[in-house]
Amino acid sequence: MSEAPAAPHTESAEPATGPGRLDLLLVPPRARTGWRVLPARVIAMCVVELQKLRHDRTELYTRAVQPALWLLVFGETFTRIKAIPTGGTPYIDYLAPGIIAQSAMFIAIFYGIMIIWERDAGILTKLLVTPTPRSALIAGKAFAAGVKALIQAVVVIVIAALLGVAMTWNPLRLLAVGVAVVLGSAFFSCLSMTIAGIVLTRDRLMGIGQAITMPLFFASNALYPVAIMPGWLQTVSRINPLSYQVDALRGLLLGTHAHLALDFTVLVAAAVLGIAAASSLLGRLAR
DSSP states (O other): OOOOOOOOOOOOSSOOOOHHHHHHHHSOOOOOOSTTTHHHHHHHHHHHHHHHHHHOOHHHHHHTHHHHHIIIIIIHHHHHHTOSOOTTSOHHHHHHHHHHHHHHHHHHTTHHHHHHHHHHHTHHHHHHTSSSOHHHHHHHHHHHHHHHHHHHHHHHHHHHHHTTOOOOOOHHHHHHHHHHHHHHHHHHHHHHHHHHHHHOSHHHHHHHHHHHHHHHHHTTTSSSOGGGSOHHHHHHHHTOHHHHHHHHHHHHHHOOOOOHHHHHHHHHHHHHHHHHHHHHHHHHHHO
């Protein structure tokens, strides 16, 4: 009686599981953290915020009305009466950079309302349980506000050009204008989110936002030179980041004398401090 044939020796297609492979199966890979992934997460949060514009662009259209009225009515009128000394610069030219800064601030200063709405809708809680650092969440929202303000700045520049404002079209200067707009908007949006973390409700935030917006605007050099202000208002203007933003925009667009190094240093420092302050209060807002 013949013996049964031996079973053929088969080799597994999978390599033998060694200690290293077994560790990978038992221990999940460590999440990527650190400063190297922080920029990517900031950009991702910024893109998420900007996606909202695809569904509703009404805000961009309505926000363009106010700066257009400032230039058409206020600028044209005061250019004719020559009531404000501007060093030989036509007043509408002098006003245009201030209106760019104003429109950017008006977009950013109510940004805290959006984060309170996200808290009420449960979105903020879901964001906070992700590995994304809180500073990246705030920075993404802040720079999204800056991009929205940049779109608004383009609208104001086009209107100003149609009104005959003599501005530079140097690409490097225009790029620096964009940086100044984004940094200023980042600070004011972080200021709004910081206030949101303190007051916790939309009604209170709207009241405070309306109370501080016009004082910030009028206590800057957006409408008139600092030299003609009373002494106490000059002091307020020197600690107002909007003044440094307007000074940078005026120097870059019109070629007037400006302290660009100081202006950008203040704007960068204000944006960093704003992100830090808003990040520290984000957990309180989500409770």
